[in-house]
Amino acid sequence: MIRKVMTAWLVCVLLFAFSPFTTHSSEGQTSFQNPYYKAAWDAKGQLRITDAGGKEILRSVQYVAEYGDIYNLLVPQLPAGTSKIKLDAPPAIPVGSMIQIRSESFAGRLNAPLVHQAKVTSVQGNELAFSPPVSKPIDTNMFIRREHTIVRQYQKTAVLTEQKPDGLLVKVIGDTPAAQVETNYLLRQNSPVVDVEVKTTYKRQIKVFREALTLSFAPKVSEVYRKNRKVDTHSFQKQYWLDREGVRFGQGKQSAFLYHTPHVSSLELNTVQNQLVVNLDHMGDHRYVEETVGKQVGKVRHASEYKPQEQRINTFSLIVGFQPSLMPRLMNQPHGFLATHVWTEHADEQSLASNRAAYYGSEKIASPDKAMGGFVKYKIPVTKSVFYSNPYYRLQQPMNVALHENQEFLQFLKDLHKRGIEIGLHTAYPFDLHLYRDVAENILAFMKNEFHSVTWIDHGYVKYSFGFQGLDIKTPYYIADLWQKYDTRYFWHYSSEDVTNVNQAFDLLQTRNGDSRRTPLYWAHPTVTGPFYSWAAAIVPENTMYRYNEQNLLQLINDRGVFISHAYIARIPQGKAAGKILKRDQKGALVIQPSFDQLLKKMASLRDQQKLYLTTVRDLMKYWLALEQVRMEYDANGTVRVYNDGPAKISGLSMAVRGAEVYVNGKKPPQKKDQGDLIFWFDLEPHAHAVIARSAAASMPKAAGTTTPASTTAPAKTTPAVNR
Numbered sequence: 001m002i003r004k005v006m007t008a009w010l011v012c013v014l015l016f017a018f019s020p021f022t023t024h025s026s027e028g029q030t031s032f033q034n035p036y037y038k039a040a041w042d043a044k045g046q047l048r049i050t051d052a053g054g055k056e057i058l059r060s061v062q063y064v065a066e067y068g069d070i071y072n073l074l075v076p077q078l079p080a081g082t083s084k085i086k087l088d089a090p091p092a093i094p095v096g097s098m099i100q101i102r103s104e105s106f107a108g109r110l111n112a113p114l115v116h117q118a119k120v121t122s123v124q125g126n127e128l129a130f131s132p133p134v135s136k137p138i139d140t141n142m143f144i145r146r147e148h149t150i151v152r153q154y155q156k157t158a159v160l161t162e163q164k165p166d167g168l169l170v171k172v173i174g175d176t177p178a179a180q181v182e183t184n185y186l187l188r189q190n191s192p193v194v195d196v197e198v199k200t201t202y203k204r205q206i207k208v209f210r211e212a213l214t215l216s217f218a219p220k221v222s223e224v225y226r227k228n229r230k231v232d233t234h235s236f237q238k239q240y241w242l243d244r245e246g247v248r249f250g251q252g253k254q255s256a257f258l259y260h261t262p263h264v265s266s267l268e269l270n271t272v273q274n275q276l277v278v279n280l281d282h283m284g285d286h287r288y289v290e291e292t293v294g295k296q297v298g299k300v301r302h303a304s305e306y307k308p309q310e311q312r313i314n315t316f317s318l319i320v321g322f323q324p325s326l327m328p329r330l331m332n333q334p335h336g337f338l339a340t341h342v343w344t345e346h347a348d349e350q351s352l353a354s355n356r357a358a359y360y361g362s363e364k365i366a367s368p369d370k371a372m373g374g375f376v377k378y379k380i381p382v383t384k385s386v387f388y389s390n391p392y393y394r395l396q397q398p399m400n401v402a403l404h405e406n407q408e409f410l411q412f413l414k415d416l417h418k419r420g421i422e423i424g425l426h427t428a429y430p431f432d433l434h435l436y437r438d439v440a441e442n443i444l445a446f447m448k449n450e451f452h453s454v455t456w457i458d459h460g461y462v463k464y465s466f467g468f469q470g471l472d473i474k475t476p477y478y479i480a481d482l483w484q485k486y487d488t489r490y491f492w493h494y495s496s497e498d499v500t501n502v503n504q505a506f507d508l509l510q511t512r513n514g515d516s517r518r519t520p521l522y523w524a525h526p527t528v529t530g531p532f533y534s535w536a537a538a539i540v541p542e543n544t545m546y547r548y549n550e551q552n553l554l555q556l557i558n559d560r561g562v563f564i565s566h567a568y569i570a571r572i573p574q575g576k577a578a579g580k581i582l583k584r585d586q587k588g589a590l591v592i593q594p595s596f597d598q599l600l601k602k603m604a605s606l607r608d609q610q611k612l613y614l615t616t617v618r619d620l621m622k623y624w625l626a627l628e629q630v631r632m633e634y635d636a637n638g639t640v641r642v643y644n645d646g647p648a649k650i651s652g653l654s655m656a657v658r659g660a661e662v663y664v665n666g667k668k669p670p671q672k673k674d675q676g677d678l679i680f681w682f683d684l685e686p687h688a689h690a691v692i693a694r695s696a697a698a699s700m701p702k703a704a705g706t707t708t709p710a711s712t713t714a715p716a717k718t719t720p721a722v723n724r
Helices: 002-017 352-360 407-418 437-451 480-485 542-547 550-558 594-608 617-627
Strands: 022-026 029-033 037-042 047-051 056-072 084-086 098-103 114-124 127-131 143-151 156-164 167-175 179-188 193-202 206-217 221-225 239-243 246-251 254-259 266-270 275-282 289-293 297-300 304-306 311-320 339-345 383-386 422-425 455-457 490-492 533-535 562-567 582-584 590-592 612-615 630-634 640-644 650-657 671-674 677-684 688-693
Touching (some): 037 167, 056 311, 193 206, 246 266
Parallel strands (some): 339 562
Antiparallel strands (some): 056 143, 056 206, 179 193, 193 311, 630 640
């Protein structure tokens, strides 16, 4: 009996000794080795990774966090010379402290906030005095951001290990004054992938300004996967905001990369210091101001707001010691298009006549089949917002037409809907009238049944809007549960336009100005706005329509940009015979302005050349959210597996790669060349995968997992929504 036990023990020892991976634990040290890399953690949880030959790749992983309070000013503007302000709460700011008065709302101020820096001279209740006084006027949603907790290292750390059938799980549990942070590293015996999961559990009520992991690498940056889906391989910029794309450091076996990280807040890259910042949460990535008085005074709520014991989970994968020979990148638009444009229309000051002029070419045309110009003529989709009802509407005063009072207008909208125009609400009424709950439910049900509406565009100061009190369950204007019930999920509100304006850039990504700007195209706030998404846009007043010229359109395409336009397409020209979009003919009838009609014709031509993707918010958001369900595996034989873990088919999934040709599942997909890239596209069914390779034979589907050394983790929810 003893001999049998000893024999079994010896077999286990021999199997462990000659297995493809090794682990070692001693006092203060945990290590792991496989054919691709060696990883080691010290007693403080600090990670260092080398290649199989011992050359350093990852030097350190540092956790950083910043928490604090936001104090909002209660006035729409501060004139020059102001030295005393009133805040929405008594500020816990000591006399002598330095403060910044910030305004980050609208017109691109997110990346260039209006800031006045001063020293606090007195605090009395809600009033704060400072010096020097404001030197120039500041306006719109002003606030003071005050950091009270800054974390640069854990107070205490525990490192735990758990043997897995094919590898090792290392848990680094760190304590901070605000949270417990558990970072789980899953290491596999025959894979270069390090799967990282970060669980943050909060100890107290807190506002998160930033939480991040800073990864420092020994090899230099070798490829940057930019937010516009281009790739940089030399002449690197000093700083990049990568959205959630990626980067590679080094070459061959002494390399590390990550790509496509939908379950973190964003990535930032410092190429001079070889540092990658993985933002687990960053207040600049999800913008929301709860307006209180007009659109200029509100509560800035960009920061995530957590309560004790609430938790957030982030995941990403780092691939070490292995460089794929094929590196496909996901494009921002499907079907091989190079850039995206979306027209979104606000419904202000329209009539049935002006709508027919904008969409059909003339107010005299009542049928889309007879369109002589306009959006219908050129088959250009629009995300069109409408008013459901206008109690003050009269045929003799046709301004602010609404579908409830004008059955011809309702039929017009039905005709547009059949032709791919997206119809959504610009709130229910053109004025701030009380929206009774049963009326709101009937309206949302009608819009869903008639138009399958999923998009909402706020209108002015209306209390039940998304950017005002529509999300606040403590007010009589709360309708968020009805939005969710009737599947209204994509929202424009004033914070949608913090990123840029048309005079700054004809591209929301703004890569003409470098890649350092933070430019999220869409976001879901982790805690404040529930299950809803916001999308970015840029306002285009009529006097800036000159920005829609051929040069800017071609530049947008060259930069692989995205532009979502906030426009007033069917607004009646006031006090004059013509505007930039509509004009009156010799008989006084509204017709489309010929120059604008030519613009639409040019955009349609660029679409037909498969350069400019003309779409709606609904279809673009559907595609972007589908990309969050995509993951990739990189095989040792040079193939790449692309998985659709989502419940819906992805039509025209578009990717870019460096190379002469590419095959998908043994067939050559539609593909074209652009600026050194080969762009190709294909359909991917739900819960299916495709094999991409440089040859037809190599791309023939095989059983999943047969030759896969490197795979990204399956999608997981980044941040469970916390409803308030």
